Amino acid sequence: MQLSRRQIIAYIAVAVLVVAVGVRYLVLPRQAGPSDAQAVILAPVASPPAPAGETAASPTASQLPDVVVYVCGAVRSPGVVRLPHGARVTDALEVAGGPTAKAELAAVNLAAPVTDGQQIVVPERGAAVAAAPASGGTAGSSTSGGGLGATPAGGLININSASVEELDALDGVGPSTAQKIVDYRTTNGGFKTVDEIKNVPGIGDAKFAAMKDSITV
Numbered sequence: 001m002q003l004s005r006r007q008i009i010a011y012i013a014v015a016v017l018v019v020a021v022g023v024r025y026l027v028l029p030r031q032a033g034p035s036d037a038q039a040v041i042l043a044p045v046a047s048p049p050a051p052a053g054e055t056a057a058s059p060t061a062s063q064l065p066d067v068v069v070y071v072c073g074a075v076r077s078p079g080v081v082r083l084p085h086g087a088r089v090t091d092a093l094e095v096a097g098g099p100t101a102k103a104e105l106a107a108v109n110l111a112a113p114v115t116d117g118q119q120i121v122v123p124e125r126g127a128a129v130a131a132a133p134a135s136g137g138t139a140g141s142s143t144s145g146g147g148l149g150a151t152p153a154g155g156l157i158n159i160n161s162a163s164v165e166e167l168d169a170l171d172g173v174g175p176s177t178a179q180k181i182v183d184y185r186t187t188n189g190g191f192k193t194v195d196e197i198k199n200v201p202g203i204g205d206a207k208f209a210a211m212k213d214s215i216t217v
Helices: 005-027 089-095 164-168 175-188 194-199 205-214
Strands: 067-073 079-083 119-122
Touching (some): 067 089, 164 175
């Protein structure tokens, strides 16, 4: 069958169209679609700065070091005790077994906060609190813990609570030796007996013999 010129041109046009469509979809790369979504990375949120005039939070009481104090006098278990920072005198007495039946608690500030190295003396009821003498002599001073004088009834000097000035008044004791007595009792938790004072550098048998009738613990 012979094709007419018009039919041949039509077939050629159709063939060219088919080839063009095939090249469009099969040969040429497809148009890039929308780009893949990018991952979103969030930066860590920084703590807001403290307002002007304010400082960083202070450490809590549990983060502060413990304090060590010496409790003596009318308590059931006198000695050196360890307490958490911020403790008060009443806490120290509780750790030391509590006050005895003869304790004069009115002479002790139970609400006072304790400090490291402090000595807390609990007196017995009826014990005399030293006062300034009418003339001459050395006035009794109060201790840091209980507010008691170091000179009990009878005029004896309590070497566990006397001040440097009071110790200096003892026979054979000068300011330097008085300070050594205070340093010794602070380091060793006080004197258990009056004889123990001979362990203080500078106090031998002769000095002890001169002062032994004037001291007590």
